[in-house]
Amino acid sequence: MTLELQGVAKAVGARVHIHPTNLVLRKGSLNVLLGPTLSGKTTLMRLMAGLDQPTAGRVLWEGRDVTGVRVQDRGVAMVYQQFINYPSMTVFDNIASPLRLQGLPRADIESRVRRAADLMRLTPYLSRKPLELSGGQQQRTALARALVKEAGLVLLDEPLANLDYKLREELRAEIPRLFEESGAVFVYATTEPEEALLLGGHTATLWEGRVTQFGPTAEVYRAPVDAVTARVFSNPPMNILDLRKDGDRLLFGAGEAAVPARLGTLPDGPYRAGFRAHHLGLDRPAGEALAFQATVLGAEITGSETFLHLDHTGARWVGLLPGVRPLAPGTPVAVWLDAAHLHLFDAGGRRIGPSPEPMAA
Amino acid sequence: MARITLRNLAHSYLAQPRGEEEFALKELDHDWADGEAYALLGASGCGKTTLLNIISGLIRPSQGRILFDGHDVTDAPTAARNIAQVFQFPVVYDTLTVRDNLAFPLRNRGLPPAQVAARVQAVARMLGLEESLPRRARGLTADAKQKISLGRGMVRQDVNAILFDEPLTVIDPQMKWELRTQLKALHREFGHTMIYVTHDQTEALTFASRVVVMHEGRVVQIGTPQDLFERPAHTFVGYFIGSPGMNVLPARVEGDRAHLPGGAIPLGRGYAPLSGRTEIGIRPEFARLSATEGLPVAIRRVEDVGRHRIVRADLGGRPLDIVLPEGGPLGPDMTRVTFDPAHVGVFADGWRVEGEAAR
């Protein structure tokens, strides 16, 4: 099964909510929509579901144009950030409700509900009412209802956002497994880069109503096509360094470095470089490296690692160092960056040169 | 600023609690040092919000006393405790400008206008709100509004403590970094006693110098982020701190060796014979895959999370997580796992057992 968006756009009056978008989403893999609040994730999902009509473009389901078809006739299931269940029904009846609407035989309903409840580990709670359950169980009930419907398209709009951190971690590990077993096209919206990475599958990054990149999640993360994508797909935020290539030297803020061999063929001129927090280090790495003088703004220790907030000639950077490094604010430090991890962007924000970060084995 | 003392404190939402399990907050004795940044970390329903509300005076505890700098304030109302609080959702006075919002608590206390203006200016500068000072609060974004709530807490110099109730819940991940950094800078600058309630371990560990981990109404451990990570006092702390959490495996401990289904592993310390349920705990960061040595594991799945990979494996029928550094090797022949002996903890009935230095 495939869901295809062809030049789909949405505008309300003069305000563009979604710029023309082309996307092909296939079944069997999880499709993540990653972007900050108000970047258009929910709008795009509503267009996919048929809850809203696009102002331009077509929505194809298995090659068939379904643009004007009502959501009720499309076979769509949706789960929201808020835990939405029928409060007066038991968990069993909640999960069974879409099947009863379809008019399935009682025995079929029974077995499908049992199977979904089993997958979601809800079997002990089937006779309870949703409000007697914890937040995680309530959301699992909503997820089970979406699954049991066996809809062709399942849309999950930040389904874990209102759950506790640890519970979120557990469900994140479970969700991809559920999707592998189902034959539907899954779309999952989130604001968190870690969540996209943990879910795997494919990711479309969104920024101000535009899909900036779509591809396998690890590929989008490691080879963002532009500065905006890199920024959306980076937490802590990607560190930014404005530099100039002059012959075989790279000049920046308070220093300079030899041009890494990988970038030797670039024309001279100004560039914007980006690199991730965990690629900064206090020790010189083995290969080609850039050194920076910076001042410590603060150190946050997570137990096994240290987030180092740095000031490099006015730019604010975050470094993620292994181990506990309780550096006092105001301390001057030399930080190193492995040149292999430097992303380069031109003035328009497009990536220049090959993808800097190696693919996972 | 003040030192906050909790003495035999406990709370039940029932008028006549029968037994300990009916207490939302089990008996607790604790001193919150003046000027320190604390985090209260736990899952929903663990009692952390109850404890915060007792400190702020919204709830009167069923038993015990609460003291600010030695003065009993158990029966004092919120207004008399001179504290500041930042809530989960931004609380701003919509119709007032940002400036008037920040000045509000000072004006209510009758401070001279010149002093008010100076304080407001200083706090706005720290929070990067200077440009929005003349704007009405209503139209601002969630993070700007939360900065205002934060600023209203900071603007008073004499507060005994600033309490935070999951203040970054509605903030986008990228903005969280900025706000947290500012919060830490404000703490350094003004030195208030701060108590920060959250279920998010990253927020708790990065914000606080001491983290109080709560579970089912009980404080299970108070320690620095490093303590909690390296020497969790309870398997719950091991599970709750760290992402993924600590691997907990049932084992038979004999001296300085632990027997697992796949074989025996060395421990960094020696242990006297243990009673009760014995388990070992090992963080995924201290487990290594190997082709030649260690216990046999079956690898179920590998998750690439960018800066490292999480290997989901199976050790004698129990799930085991292993963290593999970015770019680290992972071959098909790597079907064994070794643990760093110095970081293997031993737990009896859930609680950590301190061993003796190895002979």
Added chain:
Amino acid sequence: MKPIDNRAWLLVLPVLVLVAFSAVVPLMTVVNYSVQDSFGSNEFFWNGIGWFDDLLHSERMWDALGRQILFSAIVLLIEVPLGILIALHMPRKGFWSSLCLVLMALPLLIPFNVVGTIWQIFGRVDIGLLGRAVAALGIDYNYTRDAIDAWVTIVVMDVWHWTSLIALLAYAGLRSIPQAYYQAAEIDQASRWAVFRFIELPKMRGVLVIAILLRFMDSFMIYTEPFVVTGGGPGNATTFLSIDLVKMALGQFDLGPAAAFSIMYFLVILLVSWAFYTVMTNLDREEGPR
């Protein structure tokens, strides 16, 4: 280009037909009458804007309009603050809250002419409890004789009848304020007045706009209750626009002027409501984003 389902319009059709018959057709009839003159027996003559012209120069109409505006202003000035005050003091939850809500709703459930009858009897100096009581206090009170007494009686009756509506709406607005706001205010050591001014009033504004609009329209069109109590008297003291209109249309059977009157009446209400609503929502937009 895109296949939009047009069948949805069919669902709206019954409503459109209903509105056409209930509002548009009668209105058009009135417009028709307003530009013609009749001498009974279904003979009509074109009169153009004559009736409107007469109306604008009619002292009787201006007097009624003045009384009407004064009445609306008085009841709004009393009912809105009083309603808010009651809402602020209503219990928040539990049995007493439910009881309050039921008691408050009672006056709203009584038919208008019954309200009028109740007060007509209640205020009578010979048999009414209120009238007798006031008279016993040595106050010379008689709403059938004294214009001021008549006004006081009608205003008090309207306040009794309608303050509940404002109170209930304000109460609903207050209930939607999260507890955190009150906690924050307490921590900020805000005074009771500041809590009202900066938290409660802004959060209630939406419902208050609706409440004021409803009360304005209703009070501006008031007919049944004063008609039952005073019949527009003594003299013309409580002859409001609607009473005057009925006198003109039914009493004197001046269909043309009455129709012109109706249209002017309708336009005044429309204009004032529209102006009020626009001003309030614009205020909202100025304060809102961008």
